Amino acid sequence: MSFTLATWNINSVRLREVLVARLLTDEQPDILCLQECKSPVEKIPLETFRALGYTHIVARGQKGYNGVAILSKLPITDAGERDFASLGHARHVAARLENGVTIHNCYVPAGGDIPDREVNLKFGQKLDYLTEMRDLFHGEKPEKSILVGDLNIAPREDDVWSHKQLLKIVSHTPIEVDHLNAVIEAGDWVDVTRADIPSGQLYSWWSYRAADWDAADKGRRLDHIWASRDIANAAHGSRILRAVRGWDGPSDHAPVFASFDL
DNA sequence: ATGGTTGTTCGACAA
Numbered sequence: 001m002s003f004t005l006a007t008w009n010i011n012s013v014r015l016r017e018v019l020v021a022r023l024l025t026d027e028q029p030d031i032l033c034l035q036e037c038k039s040p041v042e043k044i045p046l047e048t049f050r051a052l053g054y055t056h057i058v059a060r061g062q063k064g065y066n067g068v069a070i071l072s073k074l075p076i077t078d079a080g081e082r083d084f085a086s087l088g089h090a091r092h093v094a095a096r097l098e099n100g101v102t103i104h105n106c107y108v109p110a111g112g113d114i115p116d117r118e119v120n121l122k123f124g125q126k127l128d129y130l131t132e133m134r135d136l137f138h139g140e141k142p143e144k145s146i147l148v149g150d151l152n153i154a155p156r157e158d159d160v161w162s163h164k165q166l167l168k169i170v171s172h173t174p175i176e177v178d179h180l181n182a183v184i185e186a187g188d189w190v191d192v193t194r195a196d197i198p199s200g201q202l203y204s205w206w207s208y209r210a211a212d213w214d215a216a217d218k219g220r221r222l223d224h225i226w227a228s229r230d231i232a233n234a235a236h237g238s239r240i241l242r243a244v245r246g247w248d249g250p251s252d253h254a255p256v257f258a259s260f261d262l
Numbered sequence: 263a264t265g266g267t268t269g270t271t272c273g274a275c276a277a
Contacts, residue, residue: 011277012269036277038270064270065277110277122276152277208267208277252268252277 001099002261003030003074004237007148007223009107009253013037013069017045019247023255024052027241030073035107035150037067044069060090068105068149070095084132085125099262101231102142106149115173123170126152130179137187142228146260147189150253151224153180156194158201159221171220189226192258196238204240205253214246225258234260
């Protein structure tokens with residue numbers, strides 16, 4: 001069995017319904033995981049996605065913030081959600097394919113502006129969120145599992161436009177990178193994108209605030225696809241669709257793709 | 263060092 005999977009922080013699924021439909025039509029991933037839907041589940045434009053063949057949908061939502069959804073052409077069942085750090089936010093949902101593969105769709109808290117939990121509650125919540133993810137995967141080692149999403153951390157030097165200039169910027173601080181790597185180690189996860197594309201600058205997010213995001217190219221790789229060790233060698237064909245960041249009325253994130261031959 | 267943009271929803275907040 002083979003399938004292609006994508007992850008995309010959509011920054012309002014209702015405002016960008018047409019963009020989601022365009023990606024589904026143009027690229028035909030079997031599964032699309034969305035974050036920051038910013039919508040209750042009942043207000044997600046599911047009929048549009050169903051009409052394009054994405055008839056299997058697992059989602060969690062809330063009004064105005066967060067929200068995660070998995071749209072699939074392949075049959076999936078709801079495999080529950082986790083409320084890491086007990087924030088009461090819709091930031092995680094899991095689905096299971098008929099071949100037993102579990103997909104975790106995650107939206108890790110951004111963490112605010114100041115990288116110090118003593119003065120910034122949101123930064124502490126981000127670290128706690130990652131610690132509880134680590135503890136889950138330490139307790140039950142993932143098998144036949146894929147974890148995707150906006151993890152809001154760019155771990156490697158070549159995952160950001162300037163390692164030196166971002167060392168004290170939330171998303172690339174050493175303590176965040178340590179926490180993210182602890183999740184990877186606890187679950188023995190493989191970073192599929194970097195297994196496929198081992199060197200060179202790689203970004204999935206560019207700020208709205210840049211006058212010319214494409215020319216400035218001050219990006220960060222915040223969006224990830226991981227696989228559990230047992231299926232990691234089935235992954236291939238990773239790519240980040242940078243051109244999507246240039247569509248009219250874009251999300252500030254580009255979608256990340258990977259394929260699996262299982 | 264600062265300010266820069268966008269979305270939700272009409273005033274802040276979050277990113």
